[in-house]
Amino acid sequence: MRNGSADLIDVLSGSFERELTVNVFNGTDRVLEGERFESWQLDSVLSGRVCSDGSGVLVHASQGGESLVPVGTSGVLSPFRARVEPVMTIRAGGFSESVSLGMFRVTSVPSAADTTTPFEGRELVVASRVGLRFYSLDEDVERWGFRFPEQSPAGSSAYAEIRRITGMPVEVTLADVALPTAKVWEAKQGGRLDAVHELGRVLGGTAMVNSRGAWVVVPDKVADPVMTLRLGELGTVLDVNDEIDTDTVYNEVIGSFEDADGNPFYSIASVDSGDLATTGSYRPNTRYYASDLVKTPQQGKAAVQSVLDLSIGSQMYDVQVQCHVNPLVEVGDVVAVEGWVRALVGQVTAVKLSDSAYMNVTLRVHRELS
Template identity: 85%
Template sequence: MRQGSSELVKVLSGSFERELTVNVFTGTDRVLVDERFESWQVDSGLSGRVCSDGSGVLVHASVGGESLVPVGTRGVLSPFRARVEPVVTVRAGGFSESVSLGVFRVTGVPSASDSTVLFDGRELVVASRVGLKFFSLDEDVERWGFRFPEQSPVGASAYGEIRRITGMPVEVTVPDVALPAVKVWEAKQGGRLDAVHELGRILGGTAVVNSRGAWVVVPDEVGDPVATLRLGELGTVLDVADEIDTDTVYNEVVGSFEDANGNPFYSVAAVSVGDLAVTGPYGRNTRYYASDLVKTQAQGDAAVQSVLDLSIGSQVYDVQVQCHMHPLIEVGDVVALEGWSRPLVGQVRAVKLSDSAYMNVTLRVHRELS
């Protein structure tokens, strides 16, 4: 969740005005501040390789007749050097607070033009309009390949490897785990980002870069809500709670593992009583599971039981919500929805922000199975 004051949270539950501007960076130097940004959008999701992407048109009023239209690698808005920071400012009465949506890498300039006037026989630029495409900072890792296959250090942990191979800050959101053996990361297109995503799965979630420019792991399991979304009069909810799909409701899990000496062993967990019992009318729906982290029979038995409990304890489905803009919400946050016909709590899997007063959110909700 992005940072905001308690007063801002109160304001977001009522009526407010919002405005988005951008700051522009070259390296760590902020070269432009509070530039107007039009026709913008920022889309984030947990299903893509890079978490967030966006676009918009920066409108710069020239002070000394300068142009901001980039030429190749030159210019502060050149995609070969520029980073942008979209900032949402929320106002209500005498209250005003700004929220950074994060720093993004500019990857393209789809359009650019100058408005000019003639003055004393010279043509002067009075304004520049530059269209920008940008991605979250995991794009840097996507582009940065391994020069040759790399091995993880002996005794490395999953979070330690994310720090090492990205060179970026890491915020610990789930318990760290030791890598079971030396891992070899391939030297291929996107291989460094593939490695980070694999480490995220080892940690039990999805690795993404948050608005503070740090790697986090969004856990697969839905926790307690940290914020409330407001539906509003124009809000919509496409709820598919009445749809039931049993394909992923497993009542038997078979684990296949190897011990520290490379000898195979197996673990099985199954539902023995109730509506989902393997001997009942539902029959058997078997899932197979393997993990490099499991090295003993006890670990294997615990692992398959955990997978089984997750399967029979809940089934996930996605709910599409259009609600009032809430700039503090990021993908991975668990939120409650206010104003719907029934209580709804889910994990934000995708969020689309734009210059609209509403935003679109995909919530992953758990349906409990008895």
């Protein structure tokens, strides 16, 4: 959840106006502030390799005839140096509060043009319009490969390894896990980001960069909601649809591992009784699991049982919600939906923001299976 005051939360449940501007950074220097941003969108997906991507057109009114159209590596908006921070300002009556949507790496400039006017025999730039494509800071780790295979330090923990690999801040959201053995990370395209995602799974969740620019691991299990979306004529949720799918409800997990000497071994966990028993009418639905962090039969048994418990403990289905823009919501948050035909609590797995007055949110809802 992005940072916001209690007053802002109250305002977002009623009528308000919004405006999006961007700040531009070169390194740690803020070189532009409060620039107009048009035709923008920002999409975030928890399961995405890089969590968030966006685009928009920055409109700069020239003060002294300067152009912001970048040329190669030159210019404050050059994708070789620029970072952007979209900032949404909410206003209602005399109330005003701004919310940073995060820091993003500019990766391309798909369009750029100056508006000019003749002045004393020369063309003077009046305004620049620069299209920007940008990604969340996971992109930095995606691009930064290992120069050669790297081995995790002996006795390292998962969070310590994420800090070492990324060189970025880390917010601890789950209990840390000691790596059972020294792990060798492969030097390949995207290998550093692969390593972070694997460590996130070891911790029991999905690794991503949040709006504060820190790595977090979003838990697989749904916790208590941090905010509420309300239905009704004056509420925030406009439309809800749900879908049920049993494809991912596994009642048998088979793990394939190797011990410290490279000898293969297998671990199996299955449901033996009840509605989801492999011998019952549901029939076997098998999932295969592997991890080179598992080195003993005891670790293998615990690993496959954990995967099985997560599967049979709940059935996940997606709820599509369209609601008025709420800049505080980000992927990984757990929210409640009230006022529908039944109470819903789900994890936000996708958010689509744009210059529309509405946003689209996907909730991953867990229905308990008895």
